[in-house]
Amino acid sequence: MRYSALSLLGNAFSKNKNWKPAWRNPDPKPHYDVIIVGGGGHGLATAYYLSKVYGVRNVAVLEKGYLGSGNIGRNTTIIRSNYLLEGNNPFYEFSMKLWEGLEQDFNFNAMVSQRGVINLFHSDAQRDAYTRRGNAMRLHGVDAELLNRDQLREKLPFLDYENARFPIMGGLMQARGGTVRHDAVAWGFARGADQNGVDIIQNCEVTGIDRDGDQITGVQTTRGAIKCNKLAMAVAGSSSHVAKMIDMRLPIESHALQAFVSEGLKPFVDTVVTFGAGHFYVSQSDKGGLVFGGDIEGYNSYAQRGNLANVEHVAEAGMAMIPALSRVRILRSWGGIMDMSMDGSPIMDRTHLSNLYFNGGWCYGGFKATPASGYCFAHLLATDTPHETATAFRMDRFARGYLLDEKGVGAQANLH
Amino acid sequence: MSSLVKCPHCGLRPKEEFTVRGEVATPRPDAGAEEAVWFDHVYLRDNPRGEHREYWHHSGGCRRWLVLTRNTLTHETSEVVDASTLKTGGAA
Numbered sequence: 001m002r003y004s005a006l007s008l009l010g011n012a013f014s015k016n017k018n019w020k021p022a023w024r025n026p027d028p029k030p031h032y033d034v035i036i037v038g039g040g041g042h043g044l045a046t047a048y049y050l051s052k053v054y055g056v057r058n059v060a061v062l063e064k065g066y067l068g069s070g071n072i073g074r075n076t077t078i079i080r081s082n083y084l085l086e087g088n089n090p091f092y093e094f095s096m097k098l099w100e101g102l103e104q105d106f107n108f109n110a111m112v113s114q115r116g117v118i119n120l121f122h123s124d125a126q127r128d129a130y131t132r133r134g135n136a137m138r139l140h141g142v143d144a145e146l147l148n149r150d151q152l153r154e155k156l157p158f159l160d161y162e163n164a165r166f167p168i169m170g171g172l173m174q175a176r177g178g179t180v181r182h183d184a185v186a187w188g189f190a191r192g193a194d195q196n197g198v199d200i201i202q203n204c205e206v207t208g209i210d211r212d213g214d215q216i217t218g219v220q221t222t223r224g225a226i227k228c229n230k231l232a233m234a235v236a237g238s239s240s241h242v243a244k245m246i247d248m249r250l251p252i253e254s255h256a257l258q259a260f261v262s263e264g265l266k267p268f269v270d271t272v273v274t275f276g277a278g279h280f281y282v283s284q285s286d287k288g289g290l291v292f293g294g295d296i297e298g299y300n301s302y303a304q305r306g307n308l309a310n311v312e313h314v315a316e317a318g319m320a321m322i323p324a325l326s327r328v329r330i331l332r333s334w335g336g337i338m339d340m341s342m343d344g345s346p347i348m349d350r351t352h353l354s355n356l357y358f359n360g361g362w363c364y365g366g367f368k369a370t371p372a373s374g375y376c377f378a379h380l381l382a383t384d385t386p387h388e389t390a391t392a393f394r395m396d397r398f399a400r401g402y403l404l405d406e407k408g409v410g411a412q413a414n415l416h
Numbered sequence: 417m418s419s420l421v422k423c424p425h426c427g428l429r430p431k432e433e434f435t436v437r438g439e440v441a442t443p444r445p446d447a448g449a450e451e452a453v454w455f456d457h458v459y460l461r462d463n464p465r466g467e468h469r470e471y472w473h474h475s476g477g478c479r480r481w482l483v484l485t486r487n488t489l490t491h492e493t494s495e496v497v498d499a500s501t502l503k504t505g506g507a508a
Contacts, residue, residue, distance in 0.1 A: 301491065342459045
């Protein structure tokens with residue numbers, strides 16, 4: 001059923017008794033053309049675009065838990081395309097354009113809110129770096145605006161402008177950035193893919209990968225063996241764990257990242273704001289809770305939870321940026337596992353096995369990339385060539401020396 | 417993981433005193449080693465779900481490099497030794 005004002009009205013008159021589940025809950029078939037491992041945002045988006053744009057419909061998405069149980073439901077819901085590097089910027093802008101039309105496209109309310117993303121700067125050097133970034137964005141046709149202190153004061157009066165150590169001098173704004181309701185992204189893609197005939201199989205963990213020479217023949221799962229022509233990995237967070245099943249080592253470490261939400265407050269923070277002097281970013285949900293986060297924990301982890309030391313650190317950074325937060329109570333915190341790659345950029349490529357495709361290494365920037373990641377991965381799966389916006393995300397770029405290191409910190413995963 | 421790390425020199429210390437370097441990888445190759453060997457050393461990781469040996473630096477304490485054996489799923493640390501023992505094979 002297509003959701004519309006009319007369907008809402010019709011169901012209201014029938015006392016909401018006739019709503020159907022948004023997607024089926026099928027048993028796995030013995031064989032699929034494409035199996036996508038990982039029913040997170042990227043896996044579901046891949047299935048959606050694969051079935052919709054590329055006409056590949058005999059597809060299964062295998063999810064070890066329930067839909068939305070991984071990073072798609074654990075992030076801070078921010079979307080933006082304010083990237084500096086040539087290889088990254090067009091891809092993230094492609095993603096932003098997909099976000100802008102997503103709800104109409106998959107007929108689901110994902111609450112896409114382009115409320116603006118502002119990155120603060122605190123020194124001349126940082127201003128110059130942001131100017132360069134803003135210019136790079138504009139050269140790629142992305143909107144960017146450098147705000148001085150007075151312009152910023154009008155938008156964000158509550159910041160600590162006179163901070164003795166890190167006075168706020170201005171900010172780089174991308175007005176088209178914003179937030180999206182992350183669960184609805186998973187649900188919208190799942191529903192859209194399901195309507196196109198994709199089997200979404202939950203509680204189905206891949207436990208082994210069957211191969212014959214350099215060909216993948218299928219997977220072993222907790223719900224039996226399933227054969228496939230092509231196998232697509234979209235398991236960021238657990239990429240190394242799954243890759244180990246075929247003795248593949250990756251330029252990736254898994255790290256935990258925490259996020260937090262405060263008690264509900266009256267409208268206070270209108271945009272997404274990021275602190276330039278520390279790692280802290282905050283926005284306010286429609287319910288009123290401040291949604292914020294900071295750095296990864298710094299040690300390898302698959303535990304989906306963090307450490308108290310980082311809770312304290314994030315709270316301190318938040319306080320340094322917005323002193324008014326001092327009396328706000330944190331309601332909940334949670335953790336997700338990030339695929340931290342060795343240059344801070346994702347990997348989307350074919351592999352040394354002829355019908356195995358890899359999508360991962362999203363570090364802690366995977367959410368904003370969800371639609372474009374799905375689109376480009378679907379393109380790769382269907383055509384065996386990278387999408388024009390994703391040509392830099394090659395697996396062999398580390399060996400060739402063509403790193404995509406936005407921060408320039410080198411092969412130290414916990415610093416990206 | 418608990419918020420405390422048992423440094424062999426300083427005893428139980430808060431985690432904030434430490435800087436994490438990461439996986440104890442393959443030994444540093446010779447300068448003249450082949451590119452593939454260097455690539456493996458610099459970029460590739462085992463990144464296991466479970467037991468993991470990793471370098472931690474007690475940067476806010478004795479400033480010794482330590483090797484932790486830590487479970488990445490439960491965050492339990494089973495062993496902490498001074499990194500120099502990797503070469504000598506003896507106790508710190």
